[in-house]
Amino acid sequence: MRKAMTSRGILFLVLSLILLAALIFAVDMACDETEELAPSEIREYEGEELSSINSFRENSIKGPQEIDVESYTLRITGLVTNSTSYTYDEVLNRHQHYKKVVTLDCVEGWSVTILWEGVLVRDLLAEAGPLANAEVVIFHAFDGYTTSLPIDYIMDNDILMAYKMNDVTLPPERGFPFQLVAESKWGYKWIKWITEIELSDDANYRGYWESRGYSNSADLDKSFFGD
Amino acid sequence: MVNQRLMKGTIHWLLTVLVIIYLLTGFGITEYRIVEPLTFGLLTKSLAQKIHISLEIPFIILLILHIWLLPLLKYFKSKKLGNK
Numbered sequence: 001m002r003k004a005m006t007s008r009g010i011l012f013l014v015l016s017l018i019l020l021a022a023l024i025f026a027v028d029m030a031c032d033e034t035e036e037l038a039p040s041e042i043r044e045y046e047g048e049e050l051s052s053i054n055s056f057r058e059n060s061i062k063g064p065q066e067i068d069v070e071s072y073t074l075r076i077t078g079l080v081t082n083s084t085s086y087t088y089d090e091v092l093n094r095h096q097h098y099k100k101v102v103t104l105d106c107v108e109g110w111s112v113t114i115l116w117e118g119v120l121v122r123d124l125l126a127e128a129g130p131l132a133n134a135e136v137v138i139f140h141a142f143d144g145y146t147t148s149l150p151i152d153y154i155m156d157n158d159i160l161m162a163y164k165m166n167d168v169t170l171p172p173e174r175g176f177p178f179q180l181v182a183e184s185k186w187g188y189k190w191i192k193w194i195t196e197i198e199l200s201d202d203a204n205y206r207g208y209w210e211s212r213g214y215s216n217s218a219d220l221d222k223s224f225f226g227d
Numbered sequence: 228m229v230n231q232r233l234m235k236g237t238i239h240w241l242l243t244v245l246v247i248i249y250l251l252t253g254f255g256i257t258e259y260r261i262v263e264p265l266t267f268g269l270l271t272k273s274l275a276q277k278i279h280i281s282l283e284i285p286f287i288i289l290l291i292l293h294i295w296l297l298p299l300l301k302y303f304k305s306k307k308l309g310n311k
Binding site: 013017057059061063107108209212213214225 | 243246247250256257259260271272273274276277
């Protein structure tokens with residue numbers, strides 16, 4: 001009798017958890033269903049199959065941000081000779097555009113392969129003139145999120161600050177106006193809604209997730225926990 | 228016989244607890260904006276992920292034991308009796 005009750009209790013607990021999981025999934029799906037993103041995205045580029053821009057999981061710290069392009073400015077600050085500020089159009093019109101297919105790998109286990117189009121962060125930094133003691137590039141987002149990367153990584157690689165994905169302007173939920181394409185780094189380095197790029201000599205700087213236990217180097221070929 | 232029952236019960240309960248923790252930490256990763264405040268900041272995303280990852284192997288082992296322990300014991304018992 002007691003055994004039967006215990007089994008029933010376990011069954012009830014397990015079923016309740018499954019029900020809870022189904023409920024959260026259903027609410028999540030219902031929220032996602034109403035979003036209709038731009039229909040003109042491309043799904044293949046030079047023979048390479050691309051993921052959809054709807055394939056991302058929304059996991060930002062405060063949800064999608066709506067940025068008014070008219071009042072938007074991108075600031076380059078910190079250890080530079082000329083602190084500069086650009087409007088959205090100035091970023092796009094004054095700099096060379098580049099395209100490349102890069103895969104974003106999230107620590108949650110999913111990944112997306114997207115054709116990114118944007119400007120090189122290196123070009124923006126070159127205009128501001130980094131000082132010799134600048135070691136780290138700290139990116140700030142509209143929602144308060146931050147992350148950092150070594151200046152050598154930015155200068156030695158073609159790191160894009162993307163304004164388009166799969167030939168479509170970034171929608172707000174994907175980081176409009178700009179998302180960093182931090183290739184060969186885990187997804188939490190791919191900061192969205194960039195508002196400021198700060199150069200610093202603080203090699204120990206830790207961004208939002210990095211200060212919460214994730215690796216600061218975030219190399220894809222290493223664990224995302226640790227240094 | 229008692230040992231067999233005890234073993235079965237232990238595996239059963241361990242697996243139940245593990246499944247619950249597995250689910251909770253799974254939510255802690257994907258729904259961290261809800262889970263973190265609900266647990267008063269105790270179950271952070273990184274902690275949930277560390278626990279979730281470390282439970283993968285124990286989960287598989289317990290699941291295999293849960294499914295195969297009794298049939299295996301029965302098989303060995305019948306084989307032993309057959310030999311006699």
